[in-house]
Amino acid sequence: MDREFAYTDADFNKVRAELRALAGINLADSKISLVYSRLAPRVRKLGLNSVKNYLSYLETHPDEQEHFINALTTNLTSFFREPHHFELLKEFIQSGEQCERIWCAASSTGEEPYSIAMTLVEAFGRFDVTSKIVASDIDSNVLNKASQGVYPIEKVDPISNKKSFFLKGKAHNQGSAKVVPQLRNLIEFRQVNLLDNQYPVQEGMDVIFCRNVMIYFDKETQVQILEKLLQKLRPGGLYIAGHSENFNHLGHLITPVGRTAYRKV
Ligand SMILES: C[S@@+](CC[C@H](N)C(=O)[O-])C[C@H]1O[C@@H](n2cnc3c(N)ncnc32)[C@H](O)[C@@H]1O
Known part of the structure; x- marks a missing residue:
């Protein structure tokens, strides 16, 4: 060649x-x-x-x-990817579970943490929620993109309540949409390498999304990372994995509660 x-x-x-x-x-x-x-x-x-x-x-x-x-890195993602996980999050909140702190541990260009934020706003029925989302990735380029919260309009169009969550670009920004500040303010972006021994994230998370990144690691590394992530999750907290990331064999750590969704034992 x-x-x-x-x-x-x-x-x-x-x-x-x-x-x-x-x-x-x-x-x-x-x-x-x-x-x-x-x-x-x-x-x-x-x-x-x-x-x-x-x-x-x-x-x-x-x-x-x-x-x-x-x-x-491969950064493929989309808004409300695997929608059943956002329905589960909404049910979790509406059942009265504490949901103050959420970590999205491989957030790529931001579609996933913004989908979490939109779910929070819809579940609580208001923007001024006390919940906070930490969104992290190893890739500094995607974190910058995520932090700007600007997306091509075609990516935003399928979102049902998009008018509440995005501002349509005008003049030279035509064709793009920007996340509204009230939604952006719910998220803090941070660079975290899941391979590191210590994660700069506080303990007692209520929910951790770690989707479609474990597939890149070997089995041994997956279990090591899962154990470190679970140290940051409160007992009974939700752990959400990607569609092909199955941890049903780790019943001593997490119990399945839906499609690739678990609760910490
Ligand atoms: C395929 S995307 C998944 C994005 C999103 N979670 C989703 O499911 O749509 C995988 C992301 O994992 C990130 N990643 C890869 N290795 C990582 C590591 N060691 N630590 C943290 N993030 C990592 C990549 O930069 C990429 O943004």
């Missing part, structure tokens, strides 16, 4: 090992071309001529790690 920069199987394996060490993410063999296309813009920007040279640069420039991770 004709490529702008030299790239070998050995480079790909080195990228995989580095990403796994830094973020816990495992890349399948099939991702060899994807990795090249994600890293090529960095190689170009730094004026290098091969992925091998880029990897040497990464080794000697710790600041580059952030760009490396940002380039290689």
Whole structure:
């Protein structure tokens, strides 16, 4: 294959090992071309001529790690993705359960924490709720995007009560919509690597959303991360996982309460 920069199987394996060490993410063999296309813009920007040279640069420039991770994460998400989880959250609140603190632990570009915030407002029937959401991700680019709360109008259109939650862009902002400040104020964005030993998040969370990120980690890492997350969740608190992240075998830690939703034992 004709490529702008030299790239070998050995480079790909080195990228995989580095990403796994830094973020816990495992890349399948099939991702060899994807990795090249994600890293090529960095190689170009730094004026290098091969992925091998880029990897040497990464080794000697710790600041580059952030760009490396940002380039290689997969950030697919959408508003009210897996809608049953938001219905469950609403029921949880309306049943009278305490729901003051929610952590969205792989928040990507923000659609998930804003969906949580919209659910809170709808469940309580007002914007001035006392609940707070911490939204975190390892990727600083997606956190910046999330924090701005600006989305293409097509992403916002399917939301039923969108007029209450978004302001339509005008003039040069036409085609986009911005989250209203009352909704934005319910969320605090923070950079957290789930691989770290300590999470800079307070204990006693009532609900943790950690969806569609565990799939990137091996089984052993998944259990280690789940145990660390559960240290931050109060007993009886809700733990919400992604559609293909099943923890039914960890009955001593969490009990299933719906489709990939659990309560801390
Ligand atoms: C596929 S998105 C899922 C987004 C959202 N939770 C959802 O279900 O729609 C996975 C997110 O996990 C983040 N991620 C990957 N590894 C991570 C790590 N070690 N710590 C924290 N976040 C991580 C990625 O940056 C990405 O934004």
